[in-house]
Amino acid sequence: MEGRKVTLRDIAVKAGLSVNTISRALKDKEDIAPSTRQMIKELAKEMGYVGNALAGSLRSGLTKTIAVIVSDVANPHFGIMVKEIEKTARKHHYTIFVINTEDDYEMEERAIYTAIGKNVDAIIICPSQRGVDNIRFLQKNGVPFVLIGRRFKDEPDFDYVICDDEKGGYLATKHLIEHGHERVLFLNGPIRISSAQERLEGYRRAHQEAGLPVHEDLIIEVGASAGDTRMVVKQLIEQKAQFTGVFAFNDVIAWEAAYVMQKYGYRVPEDYAVIGFDNIQSRLFIPFQLSSVSNSKGRMSKRAVDIVLHKINHPSSQEKFHEVIDTKLVLRGSTL
Incomplete structure (x- = not known):
């Protein structure tokens, strides 16, 4: 059959049975004996037959x-x-x-x-x-x-x-504040995205509950392109921006931020505490152990x-x- 697709008729000729019998056997119809069904399936596989999904979709x-x-x-x-x-x-x-x-x-x-x-x-x-x-x-x-x-x-x-993005933003920021980080940098995603808006609401709620002001200059929207986060964090460190906690919109942003901090000689978590979002390490092993919000x-x-x-x-x-x-x-x- 090389050079063209195998058809039900080809299997029928080889098996000495009708096309209808071949078709019903491949669909596991109970009116075909189990031994016959098994024989036809094995023959179909041997001949390289694959059912036509399009034809099936037209019927169903x-x-x-x-x-x-x-x-x-x-x-x-x-x-x-x-x-x-x-x-x-x-x-x-x-x-x-x-x-x-x-x-x-x-x-x-x-x-x-x-x-x-x-x-x-x-x-x-x-x-x-x-x-x-x-x-x-x-x-x-x-x-x-x-x-x-x-x-x-x-x-x-x-x-x-x-x-629950709002709750996730709240939990991450609350934890940082409760552990002495009164100035928390929020590296957020594009604010047009609902998850970025709602994580920001959680960030603000944690500050409000703690009686702390929200420093708007520490809320920074980070682009999705590779290197955007590194550039932003590099500038903040060189400008000696005042913050000790970092909450990132996702784990990738958090890893990039931690990388830049460590490159400048700072220690995580001793100098800067970092929390991401997505809990990617629940599925992948990554040497840098990142605290993160699990979104199930x-x-x-x-x-x-x-x-x-x-x-x-x-x-x-x-x-x-x-x-x-x-x-x-x-x-x-x-x-x-």
């Missing part, structure tokens, strides 16, 4: 695929999340494919069009939040979707599953899949999903 109306759209799968946070989504989807016989947007609005729009053009059954998306029109288009199109990690507070019709990536990912499967299987359901997963602080060697 489902492609058994879910698109996962994220900003940067190279970020371990998203890498872990995608793996958890894939693992959960696989249990339900779904395949995922991943599209990166680089947090770019136009790339996000193209990703959505690509996913819909592939006839995916659902979309799980971490929105760039540079605008809302892309998600409104998704809603108009009718493909089941859920936002993961970020939400639009002014759009109650968009389903989402996020972590596994639970978030599983719930995102559960939500879109519910929407696929109950297309007329009007149920809304606005789910907030709890956060907790995990202490390691970067804080005393």
Whole structure:
């Protein structure tokens, strides 16, 4: 059969059976004897046969695929999340494919069009939040979707599953303040992102509870490009900015900040205490032991899949999903 795809007819000729019998055996239909089914499956494998998923989707109306759209799968946070989504989807016989947007609005729009053009059954998306029109288009199109990690507070019709970012920001800042760090540097993400806004709210709440002023000059928005954090922290150290605690929007930013501090001869945590967000070290071993806020990536990912499967299987359901997963602080060697 080299040079062309193996068909059901090819297997039928080889087995001396009808095409219908071959088809039903490969679908595990019980009217075909178990021994015959096993023989046909072994023959199909030997001949290199792979079923036509497109034909199956035309019959069922489902492609058994879910698109996962994220900003940067190279970020371990998203890498872990995608793996958890894939693992959960696989249990339900779904395949995922991943599209990166680089947090770019136009790339996000193209990703959505690509996913819909592939006839995916659902979309799980971490929105760039540079605008809302892309998600409104998704809603108009009718493909089941859920936002993961970020939400639009002014759009109650968009389903989402996020972590409790406000609580996470509060816990991290509260811990630093309680351990004597009255001036806490907050290296935040882009403020357009809901998680950055809500972690900042937690940062402010911790200061308010402690009766401490919020030093606005210590709240700095850090870009997503490699090296942005290093440049910001380098400037702060050279300017002798007054702070002893650092709370970072994510673990990658925290690691970069600690790297610069150590390069300048400072010790972590003796000179500067550092806390990140995402708890990446729960899944990856990294020699630098970073205290971090755990956002339950596994639970978030599983719930995102559960939500879109519910929407696929109950297309007329009007149920809304606005789910907030709890956060907790995990202490390691970067804080005393």
